[in-house]
Amino acid sequence: MKAIQTEHLTKQYKDLTAVDDLNLTVEQGELFSLLGVNGAGKTTTIKMLSCLLAPSSGNAVLNGYSIITDTVAVKRTIGVSPQETAVAPNLTVKENLELMCGVHGFSKEKQKEKAAELAHQFQLNSILKKKAGKLSGGWQRRLSIAMALISEPKILFLDEPTLGLDVLARSDLWDVIRSLKGKITIILTTHYMEEAEVLSDHIGIMKDGKLLIVGTADELKEKAGTNKFEDAFVALVKGAE
Amino acid sequence: MKLLAFGTRNTKEILRDPLSIVFSLGFSLILLLLLTAIQANIPVSLFEIQELTPGITIFGLSFMTLFSATLISKDRETALLQRLYTTPLTASDFIFGYAVPIIPIAIAQSAACYLAAVFLGLPFSIHILYAVIMILPISILYIALGLLCGSVLNAKQVSDICGALLINVSAWLSGTWFDLDLVGGIIKRIAYALPFVHAVELERSILNGNFRECFPHLLWVLGYAAVTTIFAVRSFLWQMKKQ
Numbered sequence: 001m002k003a004i005q006t007e008h009l010t011k012q013y014k015d016l017t018a019v020d021d022l023n024l025t026v027e028q029g030e031l032f033s034l035l036g037v038n039g040a041g042k043t044t045t046i047k048m049l050s051c052l053l054a055p056s057s058g059n060a061v062l063n064g065y066s067i068i069t070d071t072v073a074v075k076r077t078i079g080v081s082p083q084e085t086a087v088a089p090n091l092t093v094k095e096n097l098e099l100m101c102g103v104h105g106f107s108k109e110k111q112k113e114k115a116a117e118l119a120h121q122f123q124l125n126s127i128l129k130k131k132a133g134k135l136s137g138g139w140q141r142r143l144s145i146a147m148a149l150i151s152e153p154k155i156l157f158l159d160e161p162t163l164g165l166d167v168l169a170r171s172d173l174w175d176v177i178r179s180l181k182g183k184i185t186i187i188l189t190t191h192y193m194e195e196a197e198v199l200s201d202h203i204g205i206m207k208d209g210k211l212l213i214v215g216t217a218d219e220l221k222e223k224a225g226t227n228k229f230e231d232a233f234v235a236l237v238k239g240a241e
Numbered sequence: 242m243k244l245l246a247f248g249t250r251n252t253k254e255i256l257r258d259p260l261s262i263v264f265s266l267g268f269s270l271i272l273l274l275l276l277t278a279i280q281a282n283i284p285v286s287l288f289e290i291q292e293l294t295p296g297i298t299i300f301g302l303s304f305m306t307l308f309s310a311t312l313i314s315k316d317r318e319t320a321l322l323q324r325l326y327t328t329p330l331t332a333s334d335f336i337f338g339y340a341v342p343i344i345p346i347a348i349a350q351s352a353a354c355y356l357a358a359v360f361l362g363l364p365f366s367i368h369i370l371y372a373v374i375m376i377l378p379i380s381i382l383y384i385a386l387g388l389l390c391g392s393v394l395n396a397k398q399v400s401d402i403c404g405a406l407l408i409n410v411s412a413w414l415s416g417t418w419f420d421l422d423l424v425g426g427i428i429k430r431i432a433y434a435l436p437f438v439h440a441v442e443l444e445r446s447i448l449n450g451n452f453r454e455c456f457p458h459l460l461w462v463l464g465y466a467a468v469t470t471i472f473a474v475r476s477f478l479w480q481m482k483k484q
Contacts, residue, residue: 051327052326075327085320090257091254102242102249103329103330104243104329151328
């Protein structure tokens with residue numbers, strides 16, 4: 001069974017097609033990056049796949065569940081770390097983790113167990129009692145990803161997880177993402193070419209709502225005839241104009 | 242369980258904002274003290290403690306509108322609500338999760354006002370308990386107004402419209418600060434077409450043991466509460482879909 005399979009997935013606004021006839025397949029356990037310039041349709045795609053937005057037409061099946069007819073089942077299998085940091089600022093780190101356990105209906109015992117497990121995995125133990133709103137951007141992102149993993153999702157959506165972070169914080173988050181590779185399917189959107197190249201098994205490039213090309217970083221470089229991934233991205237996007 | 246987790250989070254968000262406590266409880270108590278002191282020196286029948294306390298208590302409830310509207314509008318502006326929309330929480334979990342935690346805060350605030358009034362000379366009777374219980378349907382009106390405003394306005398607009406306009410309108414047209422009969426005319430007609438004066442009159446009639454007088458006012462409050470709740474739920478669902 002594929003982790004994600006989209007079939008002619010389309011999102012149409014009045015005079016804008018944000019996602020246009022997207023046909024995409026993501027295998028179980030792989031890290032798939034979606035790249036594209038602003039307005040390419042990456043976030044809209046993620047919003048449709050995570051049942052935040054209803055498609056105008058087409059469908060997507062996640063682990064066998066349709067985003068149109070099985071939204072409850074889809075929501076049980078996914079975790080989402082949105083583009084902006086999505087934490088409750090007046091709650092402590094521990095309370096944020098427990099909030100996510102609670103909204104997934106975990107028992108008190110499982111709440112404690114999962115919160116402790118994620119705190120250990122993401123090295124949050126030293127800041128458990130700090131209010132989330134007082135943390136640095138890097139730690140907030142780390143907490144945000146930990147919160148997305150509370151429900152033990154089979155598919156994790158990371159929407160520009162390192163946006164605005166300094167080099168060290170970004171490197172730390174890459175380590176976190178690497179540690180998840182192979183265990184769950186990860187869909188990553190990013191503007192950082194290096195990030196996509198280093199972390200991804202496969203990369204899809206979008207432009208104006210359309211999926212231009214899918215391949216490994218090496219395949220995309222070969223296709224564009226360059227050695228640098230960033231040059232390959234520019235060449236492939238400009239070549240589509 | 243899911244609703245409890247979300248409701249607990251909302252309670253913590255409200256109570257951990259010190260301004261919430263200062264405005265909802267502190268401001269009402271200060272007004273009660275101040276106007277009772279004025280009444281002691283310059284007697285005005287409107288500011289007698291059994292008339293004043295229900296008005297101040299209802300005035301305090303307008304801050305519940307502000308709290309719920311602020312919480313929802315701020316959540317809408319952050320990605321937290323977006324994240325929660327991808328969890329198994331249902332639309333009713335969200336609506337009850339935002340509304341229910343404010344009810345005990347409203348009851349506690351009202352009880353504190355009546356308790357302070359007892360120390361300021363309000364005769365202690367079982368009617369005080371009835372008046373506090375009657376806060377329940379009235380608070381639903383104010384919370385629904387918050388849900389409505391929070392669903393359609395952004396945080397800045399909530400601050401302007403709920404924080405300034407609504408609190409002032411609900412105060413000035415409640416018959417607490419001046420006698421509406423003395424003003425008369427269109428102001429009185431507008432005031433009695435709105436629910437705020439009825440909420441105050443309802444509390445006054447309960448507190449004074451005039452139970453028969455309370456029913457028309459109760460109907461006004463319940464009517465407005467029902468209509469506002471319907472609009473609030475529809476608006477919340479609309480913005481949820483839009484999100």
